[in-house]
Amino acid sequence: MSEKTPKLNFPLPPKTPAIICANCGAVSLYASGVCNPQGKGLKSDWCGIKHVKHDSFCHNDVNNDRYQCSKCGQVSVTPELLCEPEKMVK
Numbered sequence: 001m002s003e004k005t006p007k008l009n010f011p012l013p014p015k016t017p018a019i020i021c022a023n024c025g026a027v028s029l030y031a032s033g034v035c036n037p038q039g040k041g042l043k044s045d046w047c048g049i050k051h052v053k054h055d056s057f058c059h060n061d062v063n064n065d066r067y068q069c070s071k072c073g074q075v076s077v078t079p080e081l082l083c084e085p086e087k088m089v090k
Contacts, residue, residue, distance in 0.1 A: 012080045014044035026066060028077040043081055046074055 018027040020041055021034035031037045067085035068075050079085035
């Protein structure tokens with residue numbers, strides 16, 4: 001269901017701030033990357049924590065390019081916020 005991104009991924013440090021979407025839980029480096037910014041957290045707050053299945057697309061059509069970590073299942077609009085991102089397909 002997902003495609004591996006090239007192994008040129010350079011994960012960002014654990015203290016990197018991320019914006020969390022209140023609708024689906026996806027994260028982004030910028031508030032414009034999610035449709036309903038809930039607040040700001042750090043990558044270390046959610047990276048590596050197993051999570052339930054996320055939607056593979058934004059219901060509000062704000063950003064449908066999403067990546068899911070193959071280790072923990074977290075979803076992000078920014079692949080650098082994940083340890084091992086795989087592009088999600090609709």
